[in-house]
Amino acid sequence: MTARSAVTTALTAARHAAATGALPDLDDVVTLLSCRGDDLVELQSVAAGLRDEGLVSAGRAGRITYSRKVFIPLTRLCRDRCHYCTFVTVPGKLRREGHGMYLELDQVVALAQQGAALGCKEALFTLGDRPEDRWPEAGEWLAARGYSSTLDYVRAASVAVLERTGLLPHLNPGVMSLDELTWLRPVAPSMGMMLETTARRLFTDKGQPHHGSPDKDPLVRLRVLRDAGEARVPFTTGILVGIGENLTERAESLLAMAEIHRTYGHIQEVIVQNFRAKPDTAMRGVPDAEMSEFLAAVAVARVVMGPDVAIQAPPNLVSHEECAALIASGIADWGGVSPLTPDHVNPERPWPNLDTLAELTARCGFTLTERITAEPPYVLDRGTWIDDGLAGHVEALADPVTGLAVDTRPVARNLPVHGRSCTSSTRVTP
Numbered sequence: 454m455t456a457r458s459a460v461t462t463a464l465t466a467a468r469h470a471a472a473t474g475a476l477p478d479l480d481d482v483v484t485l486l487s488c489r490g491d492d493l494v495e496l497q498s499v500a501a502g503l504r505d506e507g508l509v510s511a512g513r514a515g516r517i518t519y520s521r522k523v524f525i526p527l528t529r530l531c532r533d534r535c536h537y538c539t540f541v542t543v544p545g546k547l548r549r550e551g552h553g554m555y556l557e558l559d560q561v562v563a564l565a566q567q568g569a570a571l572g573c574k575e576a577l578f579t580l581g582d583r584p585e586d587r588w589p590e591a592g593e594w595l596a597a598r599g600y601s602s603t604l605d606y607v608r609a610a611s612v613a614v615l616e617r618t619g620l621l622p623h624l625n626p627g628v629m630s631l632d633e634l635t636w637l638r639p640v641a642p643s644m645g646m647m648l649e650t651t652a653r654r655l656f657t658d659k660g661q662p663h664h665g666s667p668d669k670d671p672l673v674r675l676r677v678l679r680d681a682g683e684a685r686v687p688f689t690t691g692i693l694v695g696i697g698e699n700l701t702e703r704a705e706s707l708l709a710m711a712e713i714h715r716t717y718g719h720i721q722e723v724i725v726q727n728f729r730a731k732p733d734t735a736m737r738g739v740p741d742a743e744m745s746e747f748l749a750a751v752a753v754a755r756v757v758m759g760p761d762v763a764i765q766a767p768p769n770l771v772s773h774e775e776c777a778a779l780i781a782s783g784i785a786d787w788g789g790v791s792p793l794t795p796d797h798v799n800p801e802r803p804w805p806n807l808d809t810l811a812e813l814t815a816r817c818g819f820t821l822t823e824r825i826t827a828e829p830p831y832v833l834d835r836g837t838w839i840d841d842g843l844a845g846h847v848e849a850l851a852d853p854v855t856g857l858a859v860d861t862r863p864v865a866r867n868l869p870v871h872g873r874s875c876t877s878s879t880r881v882t883p
């Protein structure tokens with residue numbers, strides 16, 4: 454049981470953070486993460502107030518956003534083996550099911566075209582990390598088509614989607630180097646990678662969920678967050694709540710993202726995602742994060758990140774009632790929602806229908822509003838944040854005043870020649 458005085462001090466620190474932008478210290482953040490009952494209600498009201506203030510100053514008071522997207526699981530092979538993941542698979546299984554090691558370019562374009570017809574504006578590329586390092590079949594598949602690496606193929610697939618459909622790629626391929634981020638920037642207005650957690654023991658210790666997953670070393674992932682800032686890429690990151698991290702580690706993770714964002718200003722969204730146990734995984738017996746603990750994490754993310762960063766929680770991982778509680782805890786965004794494709798990371802959790810989502814958002818006093826893959830501030834300051842070669846694609850889908858999505862269907866559009874291919878100076882062969 455947290456001492457009353459500690460809670461009072463921490464809530465004062467939260468209000469102080471909300472009023473001045475000062476980061477609360479680690480102890481206070483830990484205490485805030487443990488708030489329950491009336492204390493949690495008070496914390497939520499600080500967080501929601503901060504969100505509302507941010508929306509007012511951004512000129513979109515009362516709007517909660519989402520991105521209408523198609524999910525493109527370019528490959529489900531991966532060199533990592535996270536204990537909570539059902540997305541990952543192996544070559545033999547793909548073969549038995551009649552699937553290739555990767556989606557073919559034509560399959561990618563077909564998905565994006567179907568999405569475009571439904572008004573989707575984002576093509577979310579989520580895939581396993583560098584499968585060619587572990588699976589010869591992956592390297593052979595790429596080589597047979599002239600690609601040197603998975604990221605090389607990601608780039609080609611992004612170009613195909615941009616040029617043949619007009620959808621905007623959001624790249625979520627796992628760990629990337631500074632060179633790779635720089636090389637991919639001309640083909641995607643935004644990218645992302647969950648920090649997951651800064652708890653290194655979950656990576657170093659046998660039996661822990663990130664053991665055997667080199668791309669989940671927090672030191673590597675923190676480096677990626679900084680490199681994305683150096684490369685001026687609007688970047689989505691976040692934490693996975695309930696994978697075995699303790700409250701101190703959760704607090705450290707939130708403070709680490711806030712500190713990096715203070716240096717570079719590139720963190721467009723912080724996803725607070727609740728771990729969901731899946732039947733076929735090593736973590737099948739681990740209980741899902743408890744709701745009040747999850748809500749406290751959402752509210753603290755808001756307090757720590759401040760009024761301007763979109764705090765995002767997916768609407769398909771909780772019930773409709775719990776969605777209302779997420780709004781009360783300070784979220785500003787539901788993330789990507791698809792009228793076409795499932796959430797391949799959480800395939801057992803269907804998306805709410807967009808009308809239902811609009812209705813439950815409205816019941817909380819907010820208007821569900823479509824955005825594009827890059828968050829409005831980055832769209833509006835695109836000279837700084839988005840490659841010039843993407844200006845035509847972005848301007849076709851975003852409102853010049855608000856930076857939000859316009860009500861239209863994407864149309865195919867060529868990239869300038871320099872963006873399509875890669876010059877020898879920017880080409881990297883990982």
Ligand SMILES: O=c1nc2n(C[C@H](O)[C@H](O)[C@H](O)CO)c3cc(O)ccc3cc-2c(=O)[nH]1
Nearest residue numbers: 520577625645646647689788789796798826
């Ligand atoms: O459907 C999903 N979308 C996920 N997204 C997509 C996200 O909802 C949107 O693509 C972004 O908000 C951009 O619009 C992620 C994006 C990232 O950059 C990093 C992690 C995720 C995680 C998920 C996920 O688990 N499921």
Ligand SMILES: C[C@H]1O[C@@H](n2cnc3c(N)ncnc32)[C@H](O)[C@@H]1O
Nearest residue numbers: 537538647693726727728729730798
């Ligand atoms: C794409 C992102 O999805 C998240 N992710 C992966 N597996 C699960 C799960 N079982 N429950 C919730 N989120 C998960 C990770 O945070 C990953 O980075």
Ligand code: MET
Nearest residue numbers: 540580581582625626627
């Ligand atoms: C399906 S997981 C999402 C992308 C990447 N493999 C990561 O874990 O960061």
Ligand code: SF4
Nearest residue numbers: 531533535538541581
């Ligand atoms: S979560 Fe990402 S890195 Fe981990 S096994 Fe799944 S696909 Fe690979």
